[in-house]
Amino acid sequence: MNRMLAIADKELRQVSRDRMTLAMMVVLPVMQLLLFGYAINNDVRHMPTLVLDDDRSAASRDFVRSMEVTGYYDVVGHARSYGEVERAFRAGSAKVAVVFARGFAEDLLSGRGATLQVIVDGSDPQTVASATNTASGLAAERGASLSLRPVVPPMRVEPTIWYNPELRTSIFVVPGIIGVILTMTMVMFTSMAIARERERGTLEALIVSPVRSVELMVGKLLPYVAVGYVQITLILIAGHLVFDVPFRGSLPLLYAMSFVFIAANLALGLVFSTLAKTQQQAMQMSFFFLLPNILLSGFAFPWEGMPRPAQWLSEVLPLTHYLRIVRGITLKGSELTDVVRELGWMSVILVFFVTLASLRFQKKLG
Template sequence: MSLRRLFAIVLKELRQMRRDRITLAMIVGIPVMQLVLFGYAINLNLRGLSTGIADQANSAASRAVVMDMVATGVIKPTVSATTPRELMERLRRGEISIGVVIPPDFERRRFEGREAVQILVDGSDTVVQSAAIQLAQLPLDPRPSSNTAPLKAGPGQGGGPVSVVTFYNPERRSAVNIVPGLIGVILTMTMVLFTGVAIVRERERGNMELLIATPVSRSELMIGKVLPYAAIGLIQTTVVLALGVWLFEVPIRGSVLDVYLAAVLLILANLTLGLLISTKAQSQFQAMQMTFFVFLPSILLSGFMFPFAGMPRVVQWLAEVLPLTHFLRLIRGVMLRGASLLELWPDVLALLAFTAVMMTLAISRFRKRLD
């Protein structure tokens, strides 16, 4: 072995790495991204959960109970309701994560030691369930009046003055929460990667010359690249759904058609993002590297692995740009809460807008030229 030749090869690799900007970005970007995400953006302690309040007693004591709950920082009142049915409807549509119900006879129930406060929880997110149970275990009113008994916390899931009622996943099975999200994770990983290398592969294999000689327009080429992978994405969705229902008994409470329509929205969003990547990457390896930069924030910030409500406000704004964030709200709303896509229209519009913007940018960047 010649040390001179070995040194020459090492020097050649370093020079090639220096010219590869994407590789250089990954050398520095990946540790920085993970440090920032895990150290700053990801927080397992939930704060500011959107909450609906139905204070039917409307007394000084009931308002004090609500204020004590808000003071914990776990909940943030965003909706006022008059009946528990209104709160349940808003839970189903995903507008709130927690509902607090104080009955009209709150004072008498409190004096008799019966159930006086009821906390309704969206159980499609198991982390929210845990936060609600902790909330119910707090001494909510340490300043009782002289003619009433103090309101102490009940034993978690019910049976005391403060009870927690969990909807959509009362058994707290993690599979019910994870399997619908896995559809989005798998589609994000595969769809972006497949199309990310599509145009690059044509260029590397020499097929681009043949496409240039044809009368196919840029729009026709891009859309033609997307459609076959859309069918593949639907097949993947079917496989995950079938295994989820068969192996893990994950319910599909909403329309199966809505499930597939939500999947189509995510598939199109990811495919157009992959096309945009393919117009920027110079090789298939670069396309895979750029896909990794998209996939890592998606899986960490979308609410799949870590609670969305625990992230700082700035990070939540960034997560709203990611298609997976909106898909998770859609798929969990349809499969677990029985909501329809029409009721979840803000996330539908977000995915449609993302697809339109990415497709426009991809078509505008693509040129039927080898240079």
Template sequence: MLCSLTRFWAIANKEIRQLGRDKLTLAMIIGVPLLEITLFGYAINTDVRQLEAAVADQANTTASRELVRSAEATQVIRVINTVDGPVELKRLLDAGRIEVGIFIPPDFERRLQDNKRPAAQLMINGSDPIIAGIAHELVKLPPPFADPDRSPAVLEARNYYNPEQRTEVQIVPGLIGVILNLTMVLFTAIAIVRERERGNLELLIATPVRRGELILGKIFPYVIIGMIQMNIILFVGAWLFDVPIRGSVWDLYIAALFFIVATLALGITISTMAKTQFQAMQLTVFTFLPSILLSGFMFPFEGMPEPAQYIGEILPLTHFVRLTRGIVLRGSELGPLYPELLALAAFSVVMVAVAIFRFRKRLD
């Protein structure tokens, strides 16, 4: 029994010492629980306030201005723009610039006295059921300077893009990015590490292949794999869940190409940092968790505090979720969404540059 315990402690002691030398694993042991408790306890908030809104006040009366002030006083919305009419409001909704539009017609005062119909219209981006539910609180606003017992609500709510409030309509477009993010980063994260572990990196020393050529060559095959995966997700989403594709499929392919390159660049950068395939998978999980929680895929981006939003803006998934939901659900073109493409392109350039700088064509 004594001998058995001795052998047991020898193995345990060896494992403890090995973990002590593995700085990345030690960082993950401390970092993962800290990251999770911070994200779930602080950054995730489903009680969204200050939704970006625009107003088209064609009445421009004391009562109409009071209605807008009352809406802002609820802190549900924050008016960031004023436009001429409902066409401009719809254009801002399509481009994802606002979540709520308030249209006040010219005969607003007369409509307030009519006890049979709403006096103004609330235009809501209903693609996210959580945001749509919160925006509907504005329907409860009391009528300004009118009979408080007025039967119909002052504002009539209209949900665009997902009038049935089906969760799968909102989830599936974002799920394209989540699946691609996980698979693309994981595939390339182990690319160079696998070459090193198998001894294939020795062959590269004797070749004239440059660092940039090796990095880009590692990325290219997975671009094709990523596009195949996107087609599979789109087909299943349309077939099983009846998710409409209102925009151009070609625009969606272009957006996917930008995102796939960005995630592959992140993966190859991880591959230059990790020493083993296990470490590469650890780092993949470490980057995947903030991506899925801070991108707006699961929880409304507007409900997060500003520090969390700043981090989310760095992540490629945040911009791709906006692109896919804009194209698939709102039928938006790439033109109004170009800032998201620029963000993905900038991220790709930075990550590829870091990967090329870190990679050394040598065995150590």
């Protein structure tokens, strides 16, 4: 016990003296939070829009104006033909074009039903949904107010969105960042901390000391658990201040769940450290591990949309389970019973990593 504390104390002193680690501990989470929080946004606004108006009526001008007001479309110019639209799309100066055929106003007023065409640059699928959905919604609304006899549709859908009614992407992304940051830093810190001892020759002195493997492992990891909690707290606070992300569940529950997640990542870092000979290798392995985490866990892309094999693969990543837990607790106020399944999976992964780490982490050279 004493020996373990001696190692933890030493590790903590080293961390506090290493500016790089400190910077990664504090700056990285905040930087990632801002980057991801602002950049990942499926809600595409300010799409450069061309108008091809063959009707030249008050109604068409009025509709264009109402499109601009939504903030989704920025009218960048007028086209006289489809050819001009194509050229603008190819040059990238426009992503959306609105086409009014001759007789648009007449059809509208007569109640025959008017059609306007919205052309979207489909090479970026994200813009398509925004552009078409907004235009359809607008048409339904404007049509109802413009036409003389309002049409009552026979069936209507009333979408009711819980937890995030304004559909703000940042609310979805920010809790996920906690998991991504922890995955990145926890694995990297531990694997590098041990690789550093190997590189500098101090590991040999530790191995020849009477310190037991368990004491060495736990003593080295303990300070990083604290680092992990600092990061979680930092992201929660910054997320709330900058992006107004709510916290609806129990903070102690989140912290308790996070322990399992942090421990799993630390154990994996330990496994990497037994494979890496230098700090650089340790760092590369950590990044190699990070990539599938970002892509498969459901952090950046919806898990439900992934093909089956990818889903299975994602289940072995602790991040996949932690994301569900952290989003559940922060956004939906999930309780222990709601997340117990994910906790179970995470624990299985933890036990696996710890076993692997202690098998590989032997107090011997060569």
